[in-house]
Each structure stands twice: as structure tokens, then as C-alpha cells.
Amino acid sequence: MTLRRTKIVATLGPASNSPEMLEQLILAGIDVARLNFSHGSPEDHKARAQLVRDLAAKHGRHVALLGDLQGPKIRIAKFEGKRIELKEGDLFRLSSSHSRTAGNQEVVGIDYPALIQDCNVGDELLLDDGRVVMQVELKGAEELHCRVTIGGPLSDNKGINRRGGGLTAPALTEKDMADIKLAAEMDLDYLAVSFPRDAADMQLARRLRDEAGSTAWLVAKIERAEAVADDETLDGLIRASDAVMVARGDLGVEVGDAELVGIQKKIIAHARRLNKAVITATQMMESMIHSPMPTRAEVSDVANAALDYTDAVMLSAESAAGEYPLEAVQAMARVCLGAEKHPTSQKSTHRIGRTFERCDESVALATMYTANHFPGVKAIISLTESGYSPLIMSRIRSSIPIYAFTPHREAQARVALFRGVYTVPFDPASLPANKVSQAAVDELLKLGVVEPGDWVILTKGDSYHGTGGTNTMKILHVGDPMV
Ligand code: G6P
Ligand code: MG
Known part of the structure; x- marks a missing residue:
């Protein structure tokens, strides 16, 4: 029997909550279960974690638990009619003073007033992971006046990123601080920090983790453009962490898709060189949310990450909210095993000509x-x-x-x-x-x-x-x- 070396992280959610489905996912080989603290109550997470531990023990498997902190994701507020449709050329305002529940065709509220200060005329803003794009034309005290450059539907609470990064929100919110305590109570094995800018953000998370009495290893999610702007910042961030995640959703939006693949390879190589584990995440099997089979492009993407020698590949909505969570895990497992047969997965020239530290x-x-x-x-x-x-x-x-x-x-x-x-x-x-x-x-x-x-x-x-x-x-x- 050939053992799969590349590990699978599966996000749990409505599609994978039932004991029956969870048991099947564990038998299909998930190695790490991810609890997304952006959704669900502490009680939900506790019950889910207990179930994972019980079912893994029942089958003699060791499945790690990873809690993923929500972080300072900047979002628009809500619309009167839940969604609007923006067209290229439309004028649209993001406002810190507008009602949080009454967005309309012209304006929507935002929860994060510093967005106005952080942005300047000419900046490009990407909403809903880049599905809608607008450019800042005018900046008022409480509003950004923008021109839509790529139109599309926009609905309640969608995320906002700035091309090139640089928004000043600190990495740990009040909710994250409470969730670090929750992670300690739940005895989680890993804790992922969202949107860290640099080593200092990870050091703060580590201090809070220690104060809470948790021993979870800290995973830095690399998802801001400034985190990968130069090698010094990236390596500092990696050194301050126990593991890293190539969080391709927000990262891809901030750096642009042309840069993303090269940056993924760089993060994986740097993490390994610095003796840290690395997870490659987001949209790996995206089409499997609605389809029992991955596309050829997805197969290539998972295999490519395995060939880059990532420690783990991750499923998000595919396993949390998709129609085919089990098939997605099985497909990932199969594709990883295939990629591991390739000679570049088995031979190493790593660290030849280097000195060791310990x-x-x-x-x-x-x-x-x-x-x-x-x-x-x-x-x-x-x-x-x-x-x-x-x-x-x-x-x-x-x-x-x-x-x-x-x-x-x-x-x-x-x-x-x-x-x-x-x-x-x-x-x-x-x-x-x-x-x-x-x-x-x-x-x-x-x-x-x-x-x-x-x-x-x-x-x-x-x-x-x-x-x-x-x-x-x-x-x-x-x-x-x-x-
Ligand atoms: C166990 C072994 C020791 C070894 C240690 C290394 O305790 O019995 O002989 O020194 O592991 O642990 P580490 O955490 O450094 O891998
Ligand atoms: Mg993210």
C-alpha cells in the first residue's frame, strides 16, 4: 500500500457536520479538520471538535484540529434589497456614515471607517474577491466616491480589498481575542491568524495564545500584498510562525492573478527552508462545490502544489458547504498520490551546500x-x-x-x-x-x-x-x- 504524503486539510461546515459525513471524510483520509471561526457559535465549534476527536479515535486515526481566526476582513454592510447590480461606468459610494442596513444602487455602508483614510484617489478597490472592481475618484471625510470598472452583482457583507494591499487594520480583532481563548478551551492543535502584516502581528498572537494557556501552533495566513512585498518581511513573518498558509483568496486579489503562482512557489520554498510547515489553500477544487468531478485545471493545481512540496492542500467551501465533500477529499487524495510518483517529489537536492544551525x-x-x-x-x-x-x-x-x-x-x-x-x-x-x-x-x-x-x-x-x-x-x- 502506498501512503499519501501530502496532507489534506478539510474545512468543516453545514455540508460536513453530520456524524455520518464526518466519519466518511475521516475514513477518506482528512488529516486536519479546519474550524472557521468566521461562522458558527462557540458551542457549534466545540461539538464539532469533539465529534472529530471521537470519530478519529474510533478509527485509530490522528486528525489535527485547526481553528481559523476571522481577522480584520473589511466588508461592506447590507443592502435594503439584499443585492444590487453594478454596471461599468456607474458611480458608487462607500460610506462610514450611511445606515448599515440600507445600502442602495448609489451607496453602501462600511464597518471600517479607517478605509476612508487608508485610500486615495486612483486606488483600485476589489469587492467580493475581485468580482466587482471600482476606482476611487474622490475622497470625502466619510465617503469614497468610486467609478465601477468591472460590474456585477453585489450583495450583503461582501469583502473589500485594495489592489496592492496596505490597509492598516490590525490583524487581531476583539472577536479574534475571544476566539484565542476559545481555542485554548478546546485544546486546538493549530490556530491560524488572518491577515498578519509582519512578525509583530504573530508575536502578539503568540503572547495572547500563551496567556490563554493554549499550546496550539500558530499558522500565519499569507494574504496581504505587503507580507510578500520583500523577502525580509516574508521571512520575518515565517520565522515568527510555526506554519504558514498560502491563503490564495485574498492574496490573489491583492497581488493579481499574474503574480500569484510565482508567489505561491516562493512561500512554499521559503517556509520549507526555514523549517516550517506550509498549507496551500483556496479554490483548489472549487468546481466540486457543484460537481462530483474536478476540472483538469483543478487537478493540475493540486498536483502542482504537491510537486512544489507543500505539506498540505486545503478544501474550503468544497467540504464545508459543497454538494460533494466526500468526492472532493477523495479526488484530492488521488491527485496527490499521483503527483507523489513523479521523481521531483522523491529526490532532493535541498540544502546541499548549506550549513546546519542545530x-x-x-x-x-x-x-x-x-x-x-x-x-x-x-x-x-x-x-x-x-x-x-x-x-x-x-x-x-x-x-x-x-x-x-x-x-x-x-x-x-x-x-x-x-x-x-x-x-x-x-x-x-x-x-x-x-x-x-x-x-x-x-x-x-x-x-x-x-x-x-x-x-x-x-x-x-x-x-x-x-x-x-x-x-x-x-x-x-x-x-x-x-x-
Ligand atoms: C523524545 C525522545 C528523545 C528526543 C526527543 C526529541 O523525547 O525520547 O530522545 O531527544 O524526543 O524531541 P523533539 O521535540 O526535539 O523532536
Ligand atoms: Mg482570507
């Missing part, structure tokens, strides 16, 4: 070099406290599975996001030191992953507790006596 990093990378060059190696066992050692290993392209052996629930769930990493619950401290290697290999024999005559690489540290201590790599011959 002892555990050196051992992890030596492990991958050996695994990729010694044909008898069938699996890697990484004894890990936090998941850090397997994370570094999985930055390297390979076809050899990496098994994170850990007694901790948090680490077991966390590694579900890492490409090519699988979990085996295991506590080396409960065994005499000279029995650990044999006991670990026995677990893989039980799983049918290895057989006598295969080689296995095992990494560990001198003590069986504490993160960062990996200093040993052993090459073990399955079937021979081990100490």
Missing part, C-alpha cells in the same frame, strides 16, 4: 540523506517530544515514510499536518533503554510497514524527555537482535 537538525537531515540514498531503508522512526525532529526531516523530499513515535497527544495530532509524517503512539521512557529500538521496530512490523531484511533508521536523544535533544541516528536491520 545538532538535531543535522541528525534529521543526515537521516533523510541516508534514507534517500540507501535503497534498503523502508521507514524512519523519529522519537519525538514535540514533533520537531520529524518536522525537519519532512522538509526534505523523499518517498520514505517518517514515523513520529511520541507519547503525547498534542504531538501526535500536530504531525498530521507534516508531509510524509505519520504517528505511532509510543513511550520510550516506559521501557528499559536496551529494549527501545526493538520495541519501536516491532510497532512497524505490526503495522506491516517493514519486514525482516529491511532497514530502518531510528533517531533519538540521550534522555527520553524534553524537546531539541535529538543527537543519535541508528541504522537498524529488521530481524537482527537490537539493543
Whole structure:
């Protein structure tokens, strides 16, 4: 059996809430369940999270939970008649003083008064993910007067972006701060921060996370033009995070579709180089909201991200609100497996000619070099406290599975996001030191992953507790006596 290495993040929502559907999605192989804090009550999220944990445990699977903070998405208010139709050349006003419930053909309210200050004559504003575009012609104290350049329907609460980015809204709103506490209560494994501008936004999120008592790893959603404006900002943001998401919806609107693909490749490469996990998100299987089959373009998009060596690909509305959530997960799984057969997914020239920063990093990378060059190696066992050692290993392209052996629930769930990493619950401290290697290999024999005559690489540290201590790599011959 070939294991899929590229992980699948599936957003939960009305289409995937029932225990029956959720169970099917877990059996179809979702690795991370995403709870979108933009919708639903705390009680909804708690119930959903519990269901995911119960069903995953029932099937012996490790599914991580990711909470996605709403962030400062700037939106128009509501219309009297729910929607209007704008035509190219129309004049339209965005107003901070107009009634929030009574937009019309000429004007609509906005919740965010700073938009007026942030914008200037000549700016291009993109509404509803760029489906409607207008240019600022005049700026009043409380209103932007705009000329529609691309017309279309506009309905209640659609988002607003500025081409080129640069809106000043801080990344964490009051609601986000409350949701960070909720994430702590729910013991979530990952927490995604929307619209961070730079490292400082992530540092604030980290402080609030710590104060709330959460251990969730922080995911920076890269979705503002200024976050990718130069390498220094991007790398600073990545370093301040535990993982990143290429959030292509807002990012694509701000940077334009011509730039998006190159930027996706750059974010994935930079994240991996800086030892962080990376998720590629938004509209990957969009047509499957209404169709049981992906388009060829979607197949190519998912495969392309897998070939770029993303850790995970993500489903949004496809699994949350679509008509074919199960088919979407199955299609993603199939396409990833196909892409992983390509030689560029299996061979690595990564970090040749580079120096390493840490002892555990050196051992992890030596492990991958050996695994990729010694044909008898069938699996890697990484004894890990936090998941850090397997994370570094999985930055390297390979076809050899990496098994994170850990007694901790948090680490077991966390590694579900890492490409090519699988979990085996295991506590080396409960065994005499000279029995650990044999006991670990026995677990893989039980799983049918290895057989006598295969080689296995095992990494560990001198003590069986504490993160960062990996200093040993052993090459073990399955079937021979081990100490
Ligand atoms: C486990 C092992 C230790 C190892 C550590 C590495 O605790 O028993 O021998 O040093 O994991 O953990 P890390 O979080 O750095 O991957
Ligand atoms: Mg977004």
C-alpha cells in the first residue's frame, strides 16, 4: 500500500457536520479538520471538535484540529434589497456614515471607517474577491466616491480589498481575542491568524495564545500584498510562525492573478527552508462545490502544489458547504498520490551546500540523506517530544515514510499536518533503554510497514524527555537482535 504524503486539510461546515459525513471524510483520509471561526457559535465549534476527536479515535486515526481566526476582513454592510447590480461606468459610494442596513444602487455602508483614510484617489478597490472592481475618484471625510470598472452583482457583507494591499487594520480583532481563548478551551492543535502584516502581528498572537494557556501552533495566513512585498518581511513573518498558509483568496486579489503562482512557489520554498510547515489553500477544487468531478485545471493545481512540496492542500467551501465533500477529499487524495510518483517529489537536492544551525537538525537531515540514498531503508522512526525532529526531516523530499513515535497527544495530532509524517503512539521512557529500538521496530512490523531484511533508521536523544535533544541516528536491520 502506498501512503499519501501530502496532507489534506478539510474545512468543516453545514455540508460536513453530520456524524455520518464526518466519519466518511475521516475514513477518506482528512488529516486536519479546519474550524472557521468566521461562522458558527462557540458551542457549534466545540461539538464539532469533539465529534472529530471521537470519530478519529474510533478509527485509530490522528486528525489535527485547526481553528481559523476571522481577522480584520473589511466588508461592506447590507443592502435594503439584499443585492444590487453594478454596471461599468456607474458611480458608487462607500460610506462610514450611511445606515448599515440600507445600502442602495448609489451607496453602501462600511464597518471600517479607517478605509476612508487608508485610500486615495486612483486606488483600485476589489469587492467580493475581485468580482466587482471600482476606482476611487474622490475622497470625502466619510465617503469614497468610486467609478465601477468591472460590474456585477453585489450583495450583503461582501469583502473589500485594495489592489496592492496596505490597509492598516490590525490583524487581531476583539472577536479574534475571544476566539484565542476559545481555542485554548478546546485544546486546538493549530490556530491560524488572518491577515498578519509582519512578525509583530504573530508575536502578539503568540503572547495572547500563551496567556490563554493554549499550546496550539500558530499558522500565519499569507494574504496581504505587503507580507510578500520583500523577502525580509516574508521571512520575518515565517520565522515568527510555526506554519504558514498560502491563503490564495485574498492574496490573489491583492497581488493579481499574474503574480500569484510565482508567489505561491516562493512561500512554499521559503517556509520549507526555514523549517516550517506550509498549507496551500483556496479554490483548489472549487468546481466540486457543484460537481462530483474536478476540472483538469483543478487537478493540475493540486498536483502542482504537491510537486512544489507543500505539506498540505486545503478544501474550503468544497467540504464545508459543497454538494460533494466526500468526492472532493477523495479526488484530492488521488491527485496527490499521483503527483507523489513523479521523481521531483522523491529526490532532493535541498540544502546541499548549506550549513546546519542545530545538532538535531543535522541528525534529521543526515537521516533523510541516508534514507534517500540507501535503497534498503523502508521507514524512519523519529522519537519525538514535540514533533520537531520529524518536522525537519519532512522538509526534505523523499518517498520514505517518517514515523513520529511520541507519547503525547498534542504531538501526535500536530504531525498530521507534516508531509510524509505519520504517528505511532509510543513511550520510550516506559521501557528499559536496551529494549527501545526493538520495541519501536516491532510497532512497524505490526503495522506491516517493514519486514525482516529491511532497514530502518531510528533517531533519538540521550534522555527520553524534553524537546531539541535529538543527537543519535541508528541504522537498524529488521530481524537482527537490537539493543
Ligand atoms: C523524545 C525522545 C528523545 C528526543 C526527543 C526529541 O523525547 O525520547 O530522545 O531527544 O524526543 O524531541 P523533539 O521535540 O526535539 O523532536
Ligand atoms: Mg482570507
